[in-house]
Amino acid sequence: MLGGLSMVFFLPKAHENDPVGIRLALPELLGEWSGRDVAITEKEMSVLGPETRFARKDYENAFGDVIHVSIVLAGPDMMTSIHRPERCLEAQGWQLAPGDERQIDIPGHGRMPITRLHNTRMAKIGDGQPFRLDNICDYWFAGRNELTGSHWSRVRIDARDRIVHHFMQRWAMILVSCDITAGREKFGRDEAQTNAMLEKFIGQLAPLIHEDSVKYR
Numbered sequence: 001m002l003g004g005l006s007m008v009f010f011l012p013k014a015h016e017n018d019p020v021g022i023r024l025a026l027p028e029l030l031g032e033w034s035g036r037d038v039a040i041t042e043k044e045m046s047v048l049g050p051e052t053r054f055a056r057k058d059y060e061n062a063f064g065d066v067i068h069v070s071i072v073l074a075g076p077d078m079m080t081s082i083h084r085p086e087r088c089l090e091a092q093g094w095q096l097a098p099g100d101e102r103q104i105d106i107p108g109h110g111r112m113p114i115t116r117l118h119n120t121r122m123a124k125i126g127d128g129q130p131f132r133l134d135n136i137c138d139y140w141f142a143g144r145n146e147l148t149g150s151h152w153s154r155v156r157i158d159a160r161d162r163i164v165h166h167f168m169q170r171w172a173m174i175l176v177s178c179d180i181t182a183g184r185e186k187f188g189r190d191e192a193q194t195n196a197m198l199e200k201f202i203g204q205l206a207p208l209i210h211e212d213s214v215k216y217r
Contacts, residue, residue: 021144021214022073022172024055030204033059033067051075059201063187066178067201071209073172082171084151085139086117094119094135101149103217104138104199106206110216113149114140114202118191131184136194137177138202143169145213174209176202 028035035057045052053073060066074082086096097118103111116138123133140147141154146169148154154171162168178198181188189197 019144019211019213020073020170020172021142021146021211022071022174023209023211024053024071024073026055026057026069026071027205027208030059030201030208032061033201034061035059035069038068038070048072049075064185065181065189065197067198068175068177069205070175071172072175074170082141082154082173085137085173085175089117089119089137092121094121103149104202106203106216109207112140112147112202112206112216114138115149115151116195134180134191135177136180136191136198137175138198139173139175142172142174142210142214144211145169145215147210147214147216176205 026035038056038058040054040056044054052075055069055071057069058066059069072082086099089096099115099117101113101115103113106112116136119135119137121133121135122130124130140149141151143154143157146157148157158168158171176198178194180191180194182190182193
């Protein structure tokens with residue numbers, strides 16, 4: 001067992017100049033959506049490592065809908081840079097239902113695997129009254145040529161590449177989320193409408209942030 005574990009030190013490791021499958025430049029405009037940059041916290045940068053790269057924007061349309069987009073590109077140390085999004089969401093106080101793995105259409109390219117989470121937490125409105133906030137979060141991982149919606153699938157691919165093919169992909173985690181606003185806003189959207197809006201948004205975004213080397217299904 002000790003001999004097997006020691007092999008980890010001889011496996012290939014990612015390097016900062018390795019080719020990646022993600023573009024970190026999120027568009028300013030995306031169809032009906034206008035984006036604004038969101039700052040990365042010092043805690044995130046310190047926990048995930050100095051060579052981790054980020055891109056983050058909030059997108060808003062004329063109806064007041066807001067979609068949050070976050071990209072985290074791993075540095076050479078994959079053990080600290082990339083993780084399951086559930087960890088961060090739970091740390092932020094969200095309660096998570098079991099993730100739903102599915103594939104969504106990317107027009108003109110194919111289908112893309114994602115994991116969809118339905119998250120809830122208690123928040124307060126303007127007068128201080130508590131209410132339940134519901135949120136839909138879609139996430140996936142992009143290597144230099146592969147896409148997966150599953151953290152454990154990414155781990156298996158990573159192990160295969162390092163052991164069999166002797167290289168390591170630098171993975172990016174992409175997270176797209178939106179609150180369910182039905183019952184709280186005049187033109188609020190229910191869960192089905194929020195899901196449809198997110199899928200349409202991702203269908204526009206994915207081809208712009210993925211490199212041509214990335215393969216859809």
